[in-house]
């Protein structure tokens with residue numbers, strides 16, 4: 001189980017989550033914070049402290065925030081091979097028909 005940060009974080013970014021994460025797997029991006037799916041141990045400490053309820057278990061991400069599951073995975077592409085556990089994330093496809 002890993003956690004994903006979704007839309008409400010944008011514009012907030014108050015860092016409460018990264019301060020409590022025991023494995024320091026929450027990283028600052030340009031617009032929001034992101035959880036490294038290869039490092040997250042699913043402890044839910046971050047979910048508890050987020051003031052805007054922007055953090056969800058990947059299996060419980062509300063419909064309107066599903067795009068963030070992929071957005072989060074893409075943020076770590078290159079450093080993390082298995083994006084979000086159990087889910088295949090489509091990466092950039094090679095050109096050509």
Ligand code: SF4
Nearest residue numbers: 009013014015017050
């Ligand atoms: S605590 Fe919530 S709003 Fe703050 S950086 Fe973390 S996810 Fe974003």
Ligand code: SF4
Nearest residue numbers: 021040041043044046
């Ligand atoms: S669930 Fe735990 S390990 Fe995963 S990002 Fe949140 S605080 Fe860090």
